[in-house]
Structures are given as structure tokens and as C-alpha cells.
Amino acid sequence: MLILNLKNYEESTTTHLWKLLDSLNTLVEERPDFKEKLLIAPSMVFLLLAKERYPNLNFISQHVDDKEQGSTTGWTPAEVLVSNGINFSLINHSEHRVLPKNYVDELQSKGIKVIACCENLDEAEIFLKSKAWAIAYEPKDLIGSGVSVTNRSEDVKKFTKALKGKTKVIVGAGITKASDIKASIELGADGVLVASAFVKSQDPYSKGYELLNVFGEIDPEK
Ligand code: G3P
Numbered sequence: 001m002l003i004l005n006l007k008n009y010e011e012s013t014t015t016h017l018w019k020l021l022d023s024l025n026t027l028v029e030e031r032p033d034f035k036e037k038l039l040i041a042p043s044m045v046f047l048l049l050a051k052e053r054y055p056n057l058n059f060i061s062q063h064v065d066d067k068e069q070g071s072t073t074g075w076t077p078a079e080v081l082v083s084n085g086i087n088f089s090l091i092n093h094s095e096h097r098v099l100p101k102n103y104v105d106e107l108q109s110k111g112i113k114v115i116a117c118c119e120n121l122d123e124a125e126i127f128l129k130s131k132a133w134a135i136a137y138e139p140k141d142l143i144g145s146g147v148s149v150t151n152r153s154e155d156v157k158k159f160t161k162a163l164k165g166k167t168k169v170i171v172g173a174g175i176t177k178a179s180d181i182k183a184s185i186e187l188g189a190d191g192v193l194v195a196s197a198f199v200k201s202q203d204p205y206s207k208g209y210e211l212l213n214v215f216g217e218i219d220p221e222k
Contacts, residue, residue: 001191002181002211003039003115003136003170005062005090009199013043017050020198023205025054027212037215041090044076048084060088063096064112066103078110086112088133093117094140104130115170117193121162128166135163136170136193144196149173150183160188181214191215 004024006012012020021040028035041062042050051059067075069083081089089112092098104114104127113133118124124135137159142149149171150156156171163169171184172193184192194211201207 001037001039001168001170002215003041003060003090003172003191003193004198005041005093005172005193005195006043006199007062007095007195008043008045009196012199013045017042017046018053020204021050021054021057024057024208026205027208028056031212031216033216034212037212039088047086051085058088059086060090060115061086061112062090063093064089064091064107064114066101066106078107078112082111088113088115090115090117090136092123092127094119094138094143099123099126102126102130104132108133117172121159124159124163128163132167134168134170134191136172138172138193140173142173145174146176146197147174148180148183149175150180150187153183153187156184156187156189164188178210178214181211185214 039058039060041060044062047059047061061081063076064078064081065075067077069077069079091114104116107114115134115136116127116132117136117138119140127135139149160169168190170191170193171189175192175194176197181192198204198207
């Protein structure tokens with residue numbers, strides 16, 4: 001599984017966003033097997049517009065709050081996402097922390113599958129107790145660095161080993177190329193989170209193909 005977090009980069013919040021999504025849409029048209037392997041988290045400002053424009057792509061939310069639908073100005077309640085067809089969300093990304101508050105149970109009872117981001121195993125254990133749909137390990141200092149998390153192979157192995165079989169295990173930070181994804185899978189990950197390498201690519205079609213094709217080659221179920 002490839003999760004593309006498009007964040008709020010200039011490249012992903014201007015008309016360039018449509019170039020990124022056109023590329024992914026073409027890839028999924030050409031390779032229908034890519035469709036279920038790809039989750040895309042656009043800027044919240046573009047989430048529903050992107051979903052409407054690209055019905056063949058799977059969009060997820062970058063964040064969701066523990067707030068009710070109603071008088072909750074500026075928050076993103078789970079009910080609002082679910083009633084608009086968004087059924088997955090990242091939570092606790094290093095750039096948008098929620099811990100020590102953990103409201104995964106509440107979110108998942110409302111129909112949102114949660115991909116909980118963690119900076120270490122202690123945090124992961126908290127989300128594991130809540131049966132988060134997936135748990136992602138992202139060391140903060142490597143995010144956007146271009147230095148792949150898989151360079152810290154012992155840390156990654158420790159993480160995947162502790163969670164394997166209990167939830168889906170995702171790793172991210174600094175992943176830029178197919179060999180980083182292959183290394184992640186060899187270290188026990190079910191999927192990866194990638195942002196800057198795709199968003200800032202000069203050729204998003206080729207980069208998207210390179211990243212997605214690893215999952216096509218290794219295991220059609222992932
Ligand atoms: O959520 C993914 C992200 O934090 C990783 O960023 O730019 O290192 O791929 P990047």
C-alpha cells in the first residue's frame with residue numbers, strides 16, 4: 001500500500017495539484033491493479049473537490065478531530081468526512097499531533113478507519129490498544145529529508161516486529177525511490193507513506209509508477 005500525503009506544499013495546493021492527480025489517475029486507468037494499493041491524502045482544502053474530480057482514485061483525510069458535527073468551527077468531525085464518502089484518515093502526524101489524547105476508538109466507531117502516525121513504539125502501543133486500522137512509524141527528523149527511514153533498519157525492524165499480525169504496519173519519512181520501498185517491505189512493512197518525493201517530482205507520472213509498481217511486483221495483496 002502506498003499512501004501519498006500531499007500535505008500543503010505549493011505544488012499540491014495550486015493548479016499543479018491537478019497535474020499530480022492527473023498522473024495518478026492515468027496510472028490507475030492503465031493499471032487497474034494499482035487502484036486499491038493507492039491512498040491519497042490531499043490538502044484538506046482540496047479533499048472533496050479532488051474526490052469529485054477523480055472518482056477512480058481513493059482519497060483519505062490528512063486529519064480528523066474528536067468533534068461533533070454541528071457548532072464546531074474550524075474542526076473536521078468524523079461524521080462530516082464519512083457522510084461525504086471519506087472513510088480513512090491519518091491522525092497524529094508529526095506535523096499535527098493529537099497525543100496524549102487518543103480518540104481512535106471514537107473515530108472508528110463513527111466509520112473512519114484510522115492510520116495512526118507514531119514517532120516511537122510507546123506511541124504505537126497506545127494506538128494498538130485502540131485497534132487502529134493501521135499504524136505508521138515516521139521518525140520526525142527524517143521527514144522531508146530524502147534520507148529514508150530504512151537507513152534505521154534496526155528501529156524499523158523493532159517496530160514492524162512488535163506490530164506484525166496485530167494491525168497494518170506502515171513506515172515513512174525520507175522515502176524517495178523504489179528501492180526504499182523494497183527495503184521497507186523487507187523490514188516487515190505492509191505499506192509506506194510518501195510526501196515530498198512525489199509532490200516535488202518533475203515527472204509525477206514516472207515517480208508514481210516507480211513507487212506503485214513495487215507493490216505490483218512484490219505482492220498483489222499489498
Ligand atoms: O506523511 C508522510 C511524510 O511525513 C513523509 O514525508 O517528505 O519524507 O516523504 P517525506
